[in-house]
Amino acid sequence: MLLFVAVVWYLHVVSKYITATAQGLISNPLWSNPNITLKQDVRIAIAKEAIERARVMLDEKQLQNGTYYGATARLYSQMAEFDTLTNQTTYQGQLYQAFEKARYVREDFLDYTSYGVAALRAYAAYGNESFIKFAEVAWNSAMSCTMSSEAYQSGQLCNQNVTDLKESCEGAEIITNTTHYLDLATRAADFVLHHLADPQGAIQDSINERTCEVTEESRPHNAGLVLEGLAILSTANHYPRFEDSLLRVLNNTVTSKIWQSDNGIISSDGGQYILRGLSVIYQRALLSQDVRNYIKNYIGVQYNAVLANSRVAQNPNIYSGSWTGPPSTGYSIQNQTNAISVLLAAIPLPEDTAPAASEPTEPDAPNDRKRSLKIGIILGAVFGGIVCLTLLAGIAFILVNCKQLFRSTMHLDQARSKSKATKGRNDRTPRPFIMDYDTKPRPRKYMNYHSVSAAPIPSIRISPGTGNSNTTPMAGPSNQFDNGTTSGNDSDAPKLGYIPTSELVRVLNDRLQPEHWRDDEVPPEYASQRG
Known part of the structure; x- marks a missing residue:
């Protein structure tokens, strides 16, 4: 061999x-x-x-x-x-x-x-x-x-005398000796497969050269x-x-x-x-x-x-x-x-x-495998439950945060909308007049033409040559220009006696600017009051 x-x-x-x-060669589980x-x-x-x-x-x-x-x-x-x-x-x-x-x-x-x-x-x-x-x-x-024709004829094999040698068994020769490596290899393989291998592929141990009896023992x-x-x-x-x-x-x-x-x-x-x-x-x-x-x-x-x-x-x-x-x-x-x-x-x-x-x-014993399988199932179930709870908690946390974020975003959007609306009213173009007497931000009240017409407008008297004026304080919109009270002796504050009519018209126009006018709409009537 x-x-x-x-x-x-x-x-x-x-x-x-x-x-x-090959087909059918599958690893045993x-x-x-x-x-x-x-x-x-x-x-x-x-x-x-x-x-x-x-x-x-x-x-x-x-x-x-x-x-x-x-x-x-x-x-x-x-x-x-x-x-x-x-x-x-x-x-x-x-x-x-x-x-x-x-x-x-x-x-x-x-x-x-x-x-x-x-x-x-x-x-x-x-x-x-x-x-x-x-x-x-x-x-x-x-x-x-190895069995050769010379050994068969002389009865000498492995330097020993042998007799009654068979040249073939069941029609297949048992002589394998040759001077060529390739021929000897193929003859040896054919000998093993024909005489020592059973139909299932099991290799038997030996064959008797006299009786052709195979020793049915696989090693x-x-x-x-x-x-x-x-x-x-x-x-x-x-x-x-x-x-x-x-x-x-x-x-x-x-x-x-x-x-x-x-x-x-x-x-x-x-x-x-x-x-x-x-x-x-x-x-x-x-x-x-x-x-x-x-x-x-x-x-x-x-x-x-x-x-x-x-x-x-x-x-x-x-x-x-x-x-x-x-x-x-x-x-x-x-x-x-x-x-x-x-x-x-x-x-x-x-x-x-x-x-x-x-x-x-060392491989586990069968009982150990069963116990390991049960433990694995239990551990898998526990781990799966923990994962599910973690996912649910995470989803709840995300929903709460999203809701809070949505509310914050809504408030912020509303504030921005108001700011943009105010800015739009102040910065609407074209603006024929610009008021810059006071740069401090002041709260404004929206008004329509009904409220403007209903508001008392002061009557202004200008005394020629004196530069003094008698005024009746304005109510309503005129107060929106003053974010507080100023002293009449404050030389820095603008005096109504020095405000010409054109400036008052400009103030009125600025107040009415946020309103939208229709082409067929006439200006409101103003009620005069004298002090």
Whole structure:
């Protein structure tokens, strides 16, 4: 299975993307916390700290004696993938030295094709031809364990004697070995889909080469490796036929109840391969947006579960093997690299819009969800009532103020109207006469011609030669010119004896000016009185 992945990874280096579509892939509403709320730079920092912790705690002696040989290859692959996702070359030099050492721990990476996958990931990250050579070494080592025509005829497979080998099962050949990478990849894919995949897309564990009997047991690592291989192979221009198979396996893997419960959290070892396969699909196969959202949500479930349930209390950069919790206190490179696969898969995902949170918390239990729902309804009702009362109070306040403002505006308009009317009467043009004896403002009384005719007009006698006059004080309108009483000895005040008739006529005209005359109306008669 790993050889198949190694082959398609080689094809990925030169492959082009295509578009695939799928129907019916809908996120399960029971999935626990699928949203990605941490910013990408925070996710990158978390993944890097986990990788650094794995490197520090990797015992060189245990690596040399082969204890952590397989998990170490997975760590090398993750270091290269981290640089790919962050567009860096942080681990390039370290990886080259690490491959040199690992090659001689087990000659030519014997029985561990995972080093070939890691070398190809490193080549994809850095473009360094040295990593291709490491991949070819792993390839040649694994080729002895693939079924070929020579192995079938000689009875030798993986340096062991085997007999009664079948050349085909149910009409489909089981010989996949060839000298061409592309042919080997397509043969391996056809072999898996025909012999190990059921109609629903579940990947079985193995097939007996003598009886063609399939071991009906699905494991997450097999499903993840097939997803990764089909994702890369389906991006080749000439192999779109694998798209339907990819989507079928994808749907079965994500919905399987063998390694997860209704909350969607993977509880079986090997889940890291599923996350790696889904990450390859998300990044490299240009699927429809619905499928990408489906994958994103599933990765989000695992990511939040690892952060909430798998971190060791003494050191948050160390992760236990259980993603469902509670975390163990021990440490192993296997558990750490399993978690790193999830941390890396979440890096390229877009951030969801959600309330700010430092890190995801443990998912609520079903009863807690119900209580939270009731509390939310109560709080929503209370908040809604407060908002309604606030709105009503605001509306009442606005209406009262508007009413007061309206009244004030009415009074102001009336005052302005009076002022304009008065000014209009005083400033009406044309005005034949202007009175400017007294500049003090005086209240005026409007009068019509009846009141004018009824008012007594003083009779003025002028004594020639003396300049003195006998006057009878005027009543009515004449008093409007005096805003108070002046002394007869005040030389500054105008004396009636000095007012000529023309001035009196002008005064009368000024008083009558506000009135409107008709063309056929005759002037009023004036009654004279003598004192």
